[in-house]
Amino acid sequence: MRLKNYLSFVVLSIFLFAACTSKKDESNEVSQLEKINKEVLENSKAYSNLKKMTTEIGHRLTGSENGKKAEQYTYDLLKSYGYEDVQFYPFEVEAWSRDTVAISFNDESVEEVVSLGHSPVEAEVEAELVDLGNALRADFEANKEAVKGKIVLAYIGILPDSGEDLKNIHRSEKTALAIEYGAKGIVIINKVPNGVLLTGTASVTGSLIDIPAVCITYEKGMELKKRLAAGEAVKASIFMKNNSDVIKSRNVIATLPGTEYKDQNIVVGGHLDSWDLATGAIDNGIGIAAILDMARTFKALNIQPKRNIQFVMFMGEEQGLLGSKALVKDLQEENKLANVSYMMNIDMSGNPKGFNAAGWDVMVPVFETIGLAIQEVDSTYENEVKNRAGLHSDHQTYMMEGVPTVGLVSNLEPVVYDFYHSNGDDFSLVNETHLKNTVRFSSMFLYKLANMDDIPAKKLNFEETKQFLIDQDLREELELGNNWKWGE
Numbered sequence: 001m002r003l004k005n006y007l008s009f010v011v012l013s014i015f016l017f018a019a020c021t022s023k024k025d026e027s028n029e030v031s032q033l034e035k036i037n038k039e040v041l042e043n044s045k046a047y048s049n050l051k052k053m054t055t056e057i058g059h060r061l062t063g064s065e066n067g068k069k070a071e072q073y074t075y076d077l078l079k080s081y082g083y084e085d086v087q088f089y090p091f092e093v094e095a096w097s098r099d100t101v102a103i104s105f106n107d108e109s110v111e112e113v114v115s116l117g118h119s120p121v122e123a124e125v126e127a128e129l130v131d132l133g134n135a136l137r138a139d140f141e142a143n144k145e146a147v148k149g150k151i152v153l154a155y156i157g158i159l160p161d162s163g164e165d166l167k168n169i170h171r172s173e174k175t176a177l178a179i180e181y182g183a184k185g186i187v188i189i190n191k192v193p194n195g196v197l198l199t200g201t202a203s204v205t206g207s208l209i210d211i212p213a214v215c216i217t218y219e220k221g222m223e224l225k226k227r228l229a230a231g232e233a234v235k236a237s238i239f240m241k242n243n244s245d246v247i248k249s250r251n252v253i254a255t256l257p258g259t260e261y262k263d264q265n266i267v268v269g270g271h272l273d274s275w276d277l278a279t280g281a282i283d284n285g286i287g288i289a290a291i292l293d294m295a296r297t298f299k300a301l302n303i304q305p306k307r308n309i310q311f312v313m314f315m316g317e318e319q320g321l322l323g324s325k326a327l328v329k330d331l332q333e334e335n336k337l338a339n340v341s342y343m344m345n346i347d348m349s350g351n352p353k354g355f356n357a358a359g360w361d362v363m364v365p366v367f368e369t370i371g372l373a374i375q376e377v378d379s380t381y382e383n384e385v386k387n388r389a390g391l392h393s394d395h396q397t398y399m400m401e402g403v404p405t406v407g408l409v410s411n412l413e414p415v416v417y418d419f420y421h422s423n424g425d426d427f428s429l430v431n432e433t434h435l436k437n438t439v440r441f442s443s444m445f446l447y448k449l450a451n452m453d454d455i456p457a458k459k460l461n462f463e464e465t466k467q468f469l470i471d472q473d474l475r476e477e478l479e480l481g482n483n484w485k486w487g488e
């Protein structure tokens with residue numbers, strides 16, 4: 001009887017100890033999230049760092065002197081935060097930069113025009129202008145004979161009067177279709193009014209394209225559409241010169257070592273480079289400033305996660321994901337890509353109300369649970385979980401190799417996105433509170449992800465990745481971009 005009572009006492013003690021330990025662990029987790037939140041609210045340097053970067057460096061075009069300054073600036077900053085393992089990751093690629101451009105319609109010169117990236121080094125074309133509306137494949141297919149030998153007029157988005165729930169495609173994909181159907185050039189209309197000009201690459205591969213591609217203002221584009229609709233014949237002339245040279249650039253990588261799963265890495269990345277029309281404060285200054293401050297926060301609190309965290313500032317994203325492609329290619333060749341457990345991408349997104357599971361169904365309940373923990377610290381966090389994969393940022397390079405990715409469900413004002421890739425993307429658009437929100441919510445999310453004992457999402461193999469991309473309705477876009485590697 002005494003033995004039985006003793007055994008019962010032992011079992012009860014073990015149960016109570018386990019319960020207390022579990023509650024203690026949960027309490028420690030909440031306490032750590034509260035510390036992260038407090039540290040960012042009181043000591044964040046994201047806003048001041050971004051102001052310095054945009055005013056003292058300016059644009060951060062890959063391969064330019066400004067680009068080199070930005071690389072060194074982020075390297076030095078990470079070192080100053082106490083990171084011992086900070087590295088430049090050099091790569092060498094051919095990169096594009098603009099020179100001069102001129103355009104006229106029926107011999108009337110238009111000053112408000114900008115070349116799109118990877119247009120030819122030199123081009124001089126003249127042809128009839130033909131309006132292709134949204135410039136989706138269906139538009140080209142319906143007008144295939146009218147496009148040959150002409151210059152295409154294309155709206156960068158989906159026109160409001162399209163009458164269907166159409167899926168837009170990237171400007172580079174519209175350009176690829178123009179080339180495929182035999183056009184001599186493409187003129188893309190920006191969708192933002194008041195004389196805003198947009199740049200960006202018109203190449204789906206990051207290589208030079210065969211035809212000149214330019215962007216004009218919304219106002220001029222709508223005027224041309226009306227003239228063409230009224231039956232007026234409009235002759236367009238495009239002249240441009242650009243540069244394309246082999247350049248040297250560097251990603252910047254800082255590693256926070258893990259304590260338990262030392263062969264597993266969580267990559268937190270964003271692109272450091274920007275286009276050269278403005279200072280790239282939003283695209284992607286806010287992303288880089290947030291990542292740098294996340295790194296600072298983890299060091300300031302002496303956080304030691306279970307997995308390694310690698311904070312990566314990519315260069316060359318704007319010109320074709322150049323920096324991430326170089327890094328992932330090397331990881332593949334060295335059989336180290338399997339060590340990447342997750343890739344978190346922060347690109348032109350902020351003030352998050354949640355996170356995007358990017359097609360990984362198994363992670364939706366995980367993200368919701370993490371969100372509940374964040375809400376315990378700050379009830380204003382909305383915990384909105386999306387689950388849709390997309391392309392055209394550095395996460396794509398990892399996703400194409402089967403690595404799970406996550407992005408922010410952004411909650412910035414529409415006016416911020418109006419200046420995407422434009423001549424108005426400067427520091428005046430940055431909201432300090434929103435930037436702090438990005439740092440604190442993303443840091444809390446990262447802490448929970450990096451400390452999970454088991455992350456349900458696992459790297460996909462070659463065939464699994466193919467099916468994943470098909471399920472996410474990305475095959476056509478990848479084929480247009482010459483990025484589909486699975487054959488028929």
